[in-house]
Amino acid sequence: DTPYEGVGVEKNVHETLKSSTPWKSKNLPKDYYYTHRKSALRIWRNAARNMFIGGGGDNVGQINPYWSTLRALLSNIDVGSWGEFERFVEEGTDEPSFHKWLFDALQAPPTNWGTETRETAKWYFTFHKDQITPEIRERLENPPKMTPKIEAENFVTRAYFQVLGRHPDQEGKDFYVQQLLAGETKPEDVIAALQRSPEFMQKARLVGPIESVPIQVPVNVNVQISEGLFLEALKKSKMYWDIIKPKMDIGDF
DSSP states (O other), X not given: OOOEEOTTSTTOOSOEEOOSSOOOOOOOOGGGOOOOOOOHHHHHHHHHHHHHHHOSTTTOGGGSHHHHHHHHHHHTTTOOSHHHHHHHHHHOOOOHHHHHHHHHHTTOOSSHHHHHHHHHHHHHHHHOGGXXXXXXXXXXXXXXXXXXXXXXXXXXXXXXXXXXXXXXXXXXXXXXXXXXXXXXXXXXXXXXXXXXXXXXXXXHXXXXXXXXXXXXXXXXXXXXXXHHHHHHHHHTSHHIIIIIHHHHHTTOO
16 A cells, blocks of 8 residues: 555656655664765766656756757657667767757756756766867866856745745746845745745645534533543544644644
8 A cells, every 4th residue: 555656757757655654754863874875977867867757856847948949859850758868868879959959958057957957968978978079078067157046046946845835936936036136035035925825824724624523521511621522522523633643643733
């Protein structure tokens, strides 16, 4: 009853482990810790996979303009799957449109999806060093610098994910980025504004419809409702088992 979900679904690169038992976080002893080591080649290959399948970053799709261009040009040369693209890269190509894409990709912005786009190009040139021209080497050795605008965009994107659990809409993103760049708002104010939004209130709301729970009470109606009586009633409710207890189990209360 613990299936994996997500593999092979469009714009969903990483699998998700779905368990019928709610998760609960624990701080493990250091004996359980390990160091996860990967070679640069493996990192770049995985970045290319993420970018090819879902656009890179948080599976941004068409938000990454390099992704749209890459998929379009590859469709013209009958490269449609990740396996085909991996072989295509390892074997090398003289296709002019792809080499133009590689050259442009080395200037992708230093965002999460931009970094994976750039690493896709680095992955290709690792296999084909003989195709590295002086112009390409210049871009390989001098990645794009982080600008104030990119920093603001990255922050707003992270804030939307942390608070609302989604990508920012373009209008909202542009508004907060301009506010940050103009010094008219602070980062913490952006988070506070998102937490005051109707969308957040709806997602964070715990109280549902009123639920009647049958329970025996003492005949003396003047008696105070004890903590035990309250908990007994609460644990007989559907809300407790469906909403409250799962949140308590994962420390989300």
